[in-house]
Amino acid sequence: MHLTIQGLNRSLADNHALIASIAEQTKALIAPINDQAVRLENVTCNADLLTVIRNKCLTAQLDVTAQHQKLSMSDFKLVAMDMDSTLITIECIDEIADMQGLKPQVAEITEAAMRGELEFQESLTRRVALLKGLDASALQRVYDERLQLSLGADKMLKTIQAAGLKTLLVSGGFTFFTDRMKTRLNLDYTHSNVLEIDNGKLTGKVTGTIVDADEKQRTVERVCAEMGISTKQAIVMGDGANDLKMMKISGLSVAFRAKPVVREQADVALNFVGLDGVLNLL
Structure with a gap:
C-alpha cells in the first residue's frame, strides 16, 4: 500500500x-x-x-x-456531500436557534445526533419544534452573516467540476440553504428538508420526507441510477453519524472534521487539512 x-x-x-x-x-x-x-x-x-x-x-x-x-479522478463520476459542518462551517439549525436565544439547547441535540447517540428524525423534529414562531427572515440573516464555506471547499469543487464530475449536496438541513448553495456553487443536485413557514413565521415543523441517514443513502443511489453509474463511482463526504449509510455504499468515503464514530469507519479522515485534501489522494 x-x-x-x-x-x-x-x-x-x-x-x-x-x-x-x-x-x-x-x-x-x-x-x-x-x-x-x-x-x-x-x-x-x-x-x-x-x-x-x-x-x-x-x-x-x-x-x-x-x-x-x-485512485485517479477518472475512477469517479460523482461527489456527494453533506452540507452542515462539511461543505460549510456551521450547523444552520444551531445558528437559526441562536436568533431565538436557544442555541445551547438546540446545539446539544445536534451534537448528540451527529455522534449517533440520538435517532436523527427524532432529533430534527425536536430541534425544529423549538423554532416555532421565529420570523422567517432569520434564515436570510444566517445565510448572509454566518454561513461560510469550509476550508478548501471552493478549490475542491472547481477541480472536480473541471474534471467533469457531477456534484450532489444531500443534507439533513434545509432547502433554504441548499438551494442557495446550488446556485452559488453551480451544483448539479441537492436534496434536503423543507421548513414549514406560515405568514412569515416558522411553524416548528418540516414538510415531506425527513432527510435522515436512510434518505441520504437512497438519494445517492437515485442520483447514481439517473447518471447510469455504480455507487462505487461516487465519492461521499460527511461528518456525522447520519452520513454513514451513504458513505458505506461509496467508492471512497471521506470523513471531514468528523465525529469519532465517522472517522473510524471512513476510508479517509481529514482532521486538519481542508476539503481539497481529497485531491491529493487522486
Whole structure:
C-alpha cells in the first residue's frame, strides 16, 4: 500500500524528520505531491505499525491516509456531500436557534445526533419544534452573516467540476440553504428538508420526507441510477453519524472534521487539512 501524509501551513515541513522516520520504518519511497502533501509509496506495514504511525501523525497535526491502490479522478463520476459542518462551517439549525436565544439547547441535540447517540428524525423534529414562531427572515440573516464555506471547499469543487464530475449536496438541513448553495456553487443536485413557514413565521415543523441517514443513502443511489453509474463511482463526504449509510455504499468515503464514530469507519479522515485534501489522494 501507500500512505499520503498531509498538513496545513508548515506542518509538513516542520515534521520532515518524522516523515523520514516513517519512510525508513516502512521501507517506503518518499514522493512529494505539493507543499502540503507527500506520498510514501510501496509501504511495508502491518496493522500495529500503522496504528503507531497514525497516532504520531495525529499528535503532529498531520492527516495520514492508507490506500491499497492508487485512485485517479477518472475512477469517479460523482461527489456527494453533506452540507452542515462539511461543505460549510456551521450547523444552520444551531445558528437559526441562536436568533431565538436557544442555541445551547438546540446545539446539544445536534451534537448528540451527529455522534449517533440520538435517532436523527427524532432529533430534527425536536430541534425544529423549538423554532416555532421565529420570523422567517432569520434564515436570510444566517445565510448572509454566518454561513461560510469550509476550508478548501471552493478549490475542491472547481477541480472536480473541471474534471467533469457531477456534484450532489444531500443534507439533513434545509432547502433554504441548499438551494442557495446550488446556485452559488453551480451544483448539479441537492436534496434536503423543507421548513414549514406560515405568514412569515416558522411553524416548528418540516414538510415531506425527513432527510435522515436512510434518505441520504437512497438519494445517492437515485442520483447514481439517473447518471447510469455504480455507487462505487461516487465519492461521499460527511461528518456525522447520519452520513454513514451513504458513505458505506461509496467508492471512497471521506470523513471531514468528523465525529469519532465517522472517522473510524471512513476510508479517509481529514482532521486538519481542508476539503481539497481529497485531491491529493487522486
